[in-house]
Amino acid sequence: MSDRVFPSSKPTANGGAAPPPTKPPLRPPYRPQPHNRRHHRSRRNYCCCFCFWTILILLILALVAAIAGTAMYMLYRPHRPAFSVPSLRIHRLNLTSSSDSSSNHLTTLLNFTVTSKNPNSHLTFSYDPFVVSSFSANGVFLGNGTLPGFTSEKKNQTAFKNVVVSGSNIDLDTDSVTSLKSDLKKKSGVSLKIQMDTKVKIKAGKLKTKKVGIRVICEGFKGDVPKGKSPSMATTDKSKCKVDLRIKIWKWTF
Structure with missing residues (x-):
């Protein structure tokens, strides 16, 4: 009968051990991007800007009306009948x-x-x-x-x-x-x-x-x-x- 030759599990002749089997790289878990937060922030910023400019315009109009009223009063000096x-x-x-x-x-x-x-x-x-x-x-x-x-x-x-x-x-x-x-x-x-x-x-x-x-x-x-x-x-x-x-x-x- 012919003899069978099995691979040896012993270290190789140069003394190095067999490299361990490689594992596939781990992928980080999927995290959805916070698109909704950015959308809410942009809408909030828009509302704040709108309110700011509205108040500023009203204040400017009130100031102009006060100046005009003062000028009219100084010019005409109105008195009640x-x-x-x-x-x-x-x-x-x-x-x-x-x-x-x-x-x-x-x-x-x-x-x-x-x-x-x-x-x-x-x-x-x-x-x-x-x-x-x-x-x-x-x-x-x-x-x-x-x-x-x-x-x-x-x-x-x-x-x-x-x-x-x-x-x-x-x-x-x-x-x-x-x-x-x-x-x-x-x-x-x-x-x-x-x-x-x-x-x-x-x-x-x-x-x-x-x-x-x-x-x-x-x-x-x-x-x-x-x-x-x-x-x-x-x-x-x-x-x-x-x-x-x-x-x-x-x-x-x-």
């Missing part, structure tokens, strides 16, 4: 009640003179017709009337005589009757208040504003109930008129 009531007559102020005091009616007739003064040298006021109302010092409604619209030129004064305020058979509640009776018994006379509401447009050279509501409140009048057909004169030496702007924003009036 002035109103006064130099005379007031009470023709009728009758309060009637039923026998059982279940109904109370008030009949009034007042007549007064009003003056309007424009103290400005560069501004012109154009008024719409006025709605005139009269009240007692405690707020009891005494009647109403009207005043025609007019234009108040620069450094000009306008007067209206025989402005009538009246009321016929005005129904009053118990509190109003009690308050009015208390005023009628005073020796110093009944305290009265006149209120005028309108809208005004202001013109300065070629510039014109939109119509703005104003309210004129004149108070400090005192008068007696007339006896007979002759009217009674109310005292006006302590009366004052105040002009307030009536700016309406949505449902609120300031």
Whole structure:
């Protein structure tokens, strides 16, 4: 029989050992790239830039408006119009009640003179017709009337005589009757208040504003109930008129 030759596992003749089997290189695990984070960051940066420029533009516009307003004020020196009531007559102020005091009616007739003064040298006021109302010092409604619209030129004064305020058979509640009776018994006379509401447009050279509501409140009048057909004169030496702007924003009036 022939002998079989098997490879020897012993070291080779030069003393070197057989090299170990090589292993394939290990690959690192797959990690997805953070594309979404970069997308969110870019969107956030865009929003921040947009907000920054918006706020900056608004601040610049506010600054320009403030500078323009200051320049207009220094140039025109605007002042509010002035109103006064130099005379007031009470023709009728009758309060009637039923026998059982279940109904109370008030009949009034007042007549007064009003003056309007424009103290400005560069501004012109154009008024719409006025709605005139009269009240007692405690707020009891005494009647109403009207005043025609007019234009108040620069450094000009306008007067209206025989402005009538009246009321016929005005129904009053118990509190109003009690308050009015208390005023009628005073020796110093009944305290009265006149209120005028309108809208005004202001013109300065070629510039014109939109119509703005104003309210004129004149108070400090005192008068007696007339006896007979002759009217009674109310005292006006302590009366004052105040002009307030009536700016309406949505449902609120300031």
